[in-house]
Each structure stands twice: as C-alpha cells, then as structure tokens.
Amino acid sequence: MVTYHKTTDTFTAGTMTLSQKYYTSDKVFEQEKERIFNTYWTCAGHQSRIPNPGDYFLFNLLGESLIILRDKDNQIRAFYNVCRHRGTRICEAAEGKFSNSIQCSYHAWTYGLDGKLIGAPFMKEVEGFRWEDYPLRAAPVEIWEGFIFVHIGLNEPEPFAETYAPLIGRLSQWNMGELKSHQRISYDLKSNWKYVIQNFNECYHCPTIHPLLNKYANYTSAENDLVEGPFLGGFLSITSGGSMTVTGRTCALPLGELDENESQRGYYYSILSNLLLNIHPDYVMFHLVFPESPGRSTVVSEWLFHPEAAKQPDYRPQEAVDFWHETNLQDWHVCELGQQGVESKAYTPGWYTPRESLLAAFDEHYLKVMGN
Ligand code: FES
Ligand SMILES: [Fe+2]
Numbered sequence: 001m002v003t004y005h006k007t008t009d010t011f012t013a014g015t016m017t018l019s020q021k022y023y024t025s026d027k028v029f030e031q032e033k034e035r036i037f038n039t040y041w042t043c044a045g046h047q048s049r050i051p052n053p054g055d056y057f058l059f060n061l062l063g064e065s066l067i068i069l070r071d072k073d074n075q076i077r078a079f080y081n082v083c084r085h086r087g088t089r090i091c092e093a094a095e096g097k098f099s100n101s102i103q104c105s106y107h108a109w110t111y112g113l114d115g116k117l118i119g120a121p122f123m124k125e126v127e128g129f130r131w132e133d134y135p136l137r138a139a140p141v142e143i144w145e146g147f148i149f150v151h152i153g154l155n156e157p158e159p160f161a162e163t164y165a166p167l168i169g170r171l172s173q174w175n176m177g178e179l180k181s182h183q184r185i186s187y188d189l190k191s192n193w194k195y196v197i198q199n200f201n202e203c204y205h206c207p208t209i210h211p212l213l214n215k216y217a218n219y220t221s222a223e224n225d226l227v228e229g230p231f232l233g234g235f236l237s238i239t240s241g242g243s244m245t246v247t248g249r250t251c252a253l254p255l256g257e258l259d260e261n262e263s264q265r266g267y268y269y270s271i272l273s274n275l276l277l278n279i280h281p282d283y284v285m286f287h288l289v290f291p292e293s294p295g296r297s298t299v300v301s302e303w304l305f306h307p308e309a310a311k312q313p314d315y316r317p318q319e320a321v322d323f324w325h326e327t328n329l330q331d332w333h334v335c336e337l338g339q340q341g342v343e344s345k346a347y348t349p350g351w352y353t354p355r356e357s358l359l360a361a362f363d364e365h366y367l368k369v370m371g372n
Helices: 027-037 193-202 212-215 316-344 354-369
Strands: 042-046 053-063 064-068 074-080 093-097 101-103 110-112 118-121 141-144 147-150 180-189 219-229 231-238 265-271 275-279 284-293 296-305
Touching: 027 284, 027 354, 042 053, 042 064, 042 284, 064 147, 064 193, 074 141, 074 147, 101 118, 141 180, 141 316, 180 316, 193 275, 193 284, 193 296, 193 316, 193 354, 212 316, 219 354, 231 354, 284 316, 296 316
Parallel strands: none
Antiparallel strands: 042 147, 053 064, 053 093, 064 074, 101 110, 110 118, 141 147, 180 296, 219 231, 231 265, 265 275, 275 284, 284 296
8 A cells, every 4th residue: 555645735926827939839849749758758548458469559649650559478569650661651540459460551561569570572582681670660668557658759768667756656556557448538629738737737727617526526625745847636535425427426346445535535647748647436537638739639538447347237437437528628628718818919927826836837847848
C-alpha cells in the first residue's frame, strides 16, 4: 500500500496566464513539437487495447504514425509505420490483428512481429543487400500501470524510470494494469492542447460549468499532492457516497485494494506530455490529448473497468460513460470559448486565482521545457 504524502500547494499572488502566442503561433507550435513531444515520452493508450499476440493499433501524433503491437512473446512493441523499402505507410486501419507478420501493401515487403525484415521479393538475388539492416524502425516503449508510453523523437529519451520516478509505484493500489477497456470516444476541439490540460487542472469552474459533477463532488475539498513539474494533480471527495456516475452510485466492481479514504475520492492527474487520468473507486477514465495545430486538438477519452466487472449483474458502465461524456462536452465547450478569447487582440494575460495553482505550475514547467 502506498502512503500519500500530502504536499502543500504553493501559490504566488500575481501569477499570470500565458501570453497569446502560446495559443496561436505556428512557430511556438513547431517548437512544442520538438521540445516537448519529440523530447519527452507520450502515452499511446492502455495495454488492454491489445490483449492478444498480433493485436495492434496505430498511434498517430504530429505527423508520425507508430504501430503499437503485442508480439508472440506478449511483449508490447512500437514500430514506425514506415516501410523500409520506399517509405510507404504500411498500416492504414486504426487497429486490427496481424497473423504472423506485417506486410506492406505496395510491393509486399514483409516484417515479423519483432520488426525483422523476413520477405522482400527479388531481394535474395541482390548482392550486398543485408536483410538485417532493414527491420522496421522501433520506437522506445515503457509500460506504467498498464499505460503504454512511447518516445517519438529520434534522439535518445531520458530514461523513463528517471523522468517518471515521482509516479512509479504511486498509484499501484488501483491495479490499473489489469483493467479492461470498455469504450473509447474521440472528440475534435477547436482549442489549443494546453487549454485542455489547463482546464483539466482546476475545479474552480466546476460549480458553474458542471452542475452534475458538482452535485456529486465537493470541489472545495480538492487537495493536490503533485504540485510541480510534469505531473500535477490530486483528489477530491465524492459526496454521493458512491462514484462519479450519472446516478452517483458505483456502477462496477471496486478497483484494487483501496483504503477508506481512497474509496471515497476521485483522483485526477495530468501526466505530461498528453495523459489526463481520472481515477474513481470503480473505474478509470483517461484522456489522451493530441495537438493538431495551434488552435485544434483531438482528445480521445477511454473508460476502463475491473477485468471481472462485466460478469457481474449490477455492471452499468454506461452510467460512467454518460457522466463523463456530458462533462467532457461542457469542458470542451469552455476550452473552445477560451481559444476564441485568447485569439482576440483584446486578450492580455489575466491573474490566476489560488484555486488555479496547478495551472501556474503547469505554465512554469511548460515555459521551462520550452526554454523560455
Ligand atoms: S514501399 Fe513497402 S514494399 Fe515497397
Ligand atoms: Fe471541467
């Protein structure tokens, strides 16, 4: 059992929101691509999406496409979706199952699930061609609590265990690695990716934007236990006595081995570069944030449940899905209004309130990694 060490928030009066260029500039967006998404690890999804050998899905981020697959030895691997013959994108379907190999549809060069080139018509006769030099290009992969992290930069990443040290072992009591995916919903937002993360990091807006959420959670009870650097968040009390669902009841088997406090709280963490995690006593919902352009993002939300939950007669996952789908739409709407406002010539940075200390912490970390 992990013990939480409560950290006191630091909030400096007069901390201001980011200036306009960070939400609108193509140049800043390009810098973010290099300095954040090609430098740090990103989350590609949860391992339950590929439960069996041969299962794969595509992780497409900022123009790159990775094939995330489970190989014959049950190891999760990531390969660039780029044929080593003439560079063709190999897989088009967003997800599926390979039998024993991966074949490019152009000239049928074929790769094993370990990435090795195993077939290339007419190349056996070609002098000097070394098959072992042309495997699919692999991307580094790490698994944390069932979440698959990849590195899409060509430079050497900082070791995962170092960067993610504050998280390793921290949330183990929910057994998130064993959970099963129930549903995934993709949303297109006319908003900068950082606005989505900033909005996630405060519940100051909960009474005004989320009447249902506010009915079942006491936003003034929110306490943060990760307050600086790339990982931010904390928890709040669930006042319905159950969970964050449309009925306020729990809707599935309880997760993991939780103490009394943990089974009455929702835990919310933003985990850079792109994972937003919502942990409840009976399910986990996570968002992956995909920047598309300065003013556009895709958010993919996914609901995970106890592996045995679906066998129970009182399994009602829709109550969790409906709760967050409604809440998400409310959030995405204010993110879009936010984007419209910060694009105006009238926008100048405003003061953060003490209830937005995590946003100030996010901005500070962001500016640091951007080198500003
Ligand atoms: S480009 Fe893939 S086989 Fe030719
Ligand atoms: Fe919200």
